[in-house]
Amino acid sequence: MFGIINRLFGRGTSGSKNIAKERLRLVLVHDRVNVSPQFIEMLKEDIVRSISCYMEIDEKSMEVNLASTNSSVALIANIPIRRMKRGTMIHADD
Amino acid sequence: MSEVIVITSGKGGVGKTTTVANLGTGLALAGKKVALVDADIGLRNLDVVMGLENRIVYDLIDVTEGNCRLKQALIRDKRYENLFLLPAAQTRDKDAVSPAQMQQLCKDMRQDFDFILIDCPAGIEQGFKNAIAGADRAIIVTTPEVSAVRDADRIIGLLEAAEMSNPKLVVNRIRPKMVKKGDMMDIDDMIDILAIDLLGVIPEDEHIVVSTNRGEPAVCNDQSKASQAYRNIVRRILGENVPLMSLEIEESLLDRLKKVFGL
Numbered sequence: 001m002f003g004i005i006n007r008l009f010g011r012g013t014s015g016s017k018n019i020a021k022e023r024l025r026l027v028l029v030h031d032r033v034n035v036s037p038q039f040i041e042m043l044k045e046d047i048v049r050s051i052s053c054y055m056e057i058d059e060k061s062m063e064v065n066l067a068s069t070n071s072s073v074a075l076i077a078n079i080p081i082r083r084m085k086r087g088t089m090i091h092a093d094d
Numbered sequence: 095m096s097e098v099i100v101i102t103s104g105k106g107g108v109g110k111t112t113t114v115a116n117l118g119t120g121l122a123l124a125g126k127k128v129a130l131v132d133a134d135i136g137l138r139n140l141d142v143v144m145g146l147e148n149r150i151v152y153d154l155i156d157v158t159e160g161n162c163r164l165k166q167a168l169i170r171d172k173r174y175e176n177l178f179l180l181p182a183a184q185t186r187d188k189d190a191v192s193p194a195q196m197q198q199l200c201k202d203m204r205q206d207f208d209f210i211l212i213d214c215p216a217g218i219e220q221g222f223k224n225a226i227a228g229a230d231r232a233i234i235v236t237t238p239e240v241s242a243v244r245d246a247d248r249i250i251g252l253l254e255a256a257e258m259s260n261p262k263l264v265v266n267r268i269r270p271k272m273v274k275k276g277d278m279m280d281i282d283d284m285i286d287i288l289a290i291d292l293l294g295v296i297p298e299d300e301h302i303v304v305s306t307n308r309g310e311p312a313v314c315n316d317q318s319k320a321s322q323a324y325r326n327i328v329r330r331i332l333g334e335n336v337p338l339m340s341l342e343i344e345e346s347l348l349d350r351l352k353k354v355f356g357l
Contacts, residue, residue, distance in 0.1 A: 015276045021283055024240045028247055028287065 029073045033066055040064055047077065056083040096204040099211050099331075100133075100229035102253075104245030106216030108237045109266040112302060114213040115143045116321070117233075119311040120328035122177035126208040129168065129178045131199075133225035134215035135190060138182035145309020146171060146179050155183035158195040164202055173310075178207070188220045193227035200228025209331075218252055226253065232261040233293060238268060238279040247288055262293035264327065269298045270341040281338075294327035296320050297341055 033039060044064045051057055058080040067076045101114045111134075118130045132140035135155065141147045152167035157180070164180075171177040180203075183190065203210050214225035226232065232253055236246040246263070253261050265281055272278035285292055301318035305311060312321040313328075319341075326336045 017273075017276050017279050017283070020240050020279055021287075024243055024279075024287060027240065027244055031244065031248060032251070 026073070030068060033073075040066070043075075047079075051079065053085075055081050055085055058082055096208050096210065097231070098200045098204070098229045099209065099231055099233055100214050100226050101211060101233045101235060102214035102222065102225065102249055103216065103235045103242070104218060104249040105236075105242045108235050108242050109296070110216075110235050111139050111143050111213055112306065113233070113235050113264060113266065113296075113324075114140060114211050115311045116313040116324040117328055117331070118209070118211045119171075119174055119177060120313045120324055121209050121211075121331065122171075122174045123314065124328060124332060125176070126332075127176040127206070128209045128211065129180060129203055129207045131180045131203075131210060131212045132182035133196070133212050133221065135182045135186055135188050135221065135224075136184065137215065138184050140213045141169075141179060141181045142309065143306055144171065144179055144311065146181075147309075150181045153181045153183040154199070155186050155190050158191050158199060164199075188215070188224070191224055193223055196224045196227040198228075218248065222249075222252070226256060226258060229258065232258055233264055234261050234290070235264045235266055236284065236288075237266050238273075238284065243279070243284055243287060250288060250290060261290055263288060263290050264294050264296065265292070266296045267298045268295055268341065273341075292338075293330060294323055295338060295341070296323045 044062070047064065048057065048059055048062070061080050063076075063078040065076050067074050101110050101117070103110050114130055118128050122128045130140060130144070131154065132138050133154070134140070138153075141150060146169050149169050152162040154167070156162045157164050157167045168178045168180055171179065200210060200212075212225050212229060215221035234246050234249055236242045250261060253259075263285070265284055268281070269278055273280045281292065281295055297319045299312075299318050299320035301312050301315055302320050305315065312318055313324045315321045319339075322339060326339060329336045
């Protein structure tokens with residue numbers, strides 16, 4: 001019954017702009033990443049730089065990728081650790 | 095001091111040519127000396143929108159290839175003082191002209207004009223590269239659709255890569271009723287996503303169809319909302335601070351009734 005009333009007053013389909021916005025947001029995440037192949041390299045270098053302050057990592061076998069499903073995009077990093085730096089343990093206890 | 099502005103969009107059919115025609119005419123009406131350059135080689139349209147299709151003798155390629163002088167190819171619009179059109183070649187290909195030639199052409203035109211507006215072809219290939227080559231800045235036209243905004247985003251990235259910074263956005267064909275209903279992306283949504291400055295908003299307007307049929311830019315028609323919006327953009331280009339015009343729609347009796355009944 002309410003459905004009919006809503007349709008009579010033209011309110012049945014409201015809010016398709018949010019669908020458009022969400023689709024646009026996702027499509028742009030993919031587009032913007034695909035635009036520059038150097039992007040992942042730059043990101044990788046930055047990650048290595050900051051992680052190296054805390055632990056020694058195996059840069060050669062580290063993997064950084066963007067994985068996407070239909071509804072989301074995730075940054076997946078696989079970073080093998082060779083050794084923890086001693087200083088970081090003390091900080092962790094503080 | 096003259097300025098070369100390229101009007102681009104990525105996607106076709108969003109209103110680049112209409113925008114060039116109206117902004118150019120508006121700037122000429124404001125007393126500036128203006129040249130419109132159709133960079134869409136092979137698919138020229140600006141001449142038709144301007145109503146100057148019967149007066150073409152030479153075109154852009156004739157100028158770059160040295161078949162004629164620039165002054166011979168420029169068509170003076172008799173209706174508006176100070177307005178000129180350099181038409182595209184219709185029977186040639188996009189690669190009949192190079193970015194370097196376009197740079198030289200823009201440089202030569204600067205001596206004679208206050209504003210040079212370049213109508214960029216759709217796409218991101220050679221035609222786009224030619225159109226932006228000689229420009230100082232860019233105006234990006236989009237419509238409130240996923241496909242058009244997506245292409246605009248790509249264009250912004252390419253302009254950045256070409257070191258043309260700070261492009262301005264024109265949102266075309268907004269339908270206030272649909273925005274109000276939540277069935278069309280609003281201006282803030284698009285600014286938020288594209289993260290560039292807004293230059294203006296043009297509402298969907300039947301006057302544009304009529305004026306395009308006639309070959310007379312709508313900007314000289316006082317009544318239409320779209321022409322008012324174009325005139326505002328012209329003033330902003332000239333450095334004035336003009337607030338966005340209200341696109342509020344008057345409430346119909348039915349709308350008010352709905353409110354009363356809380357629907």
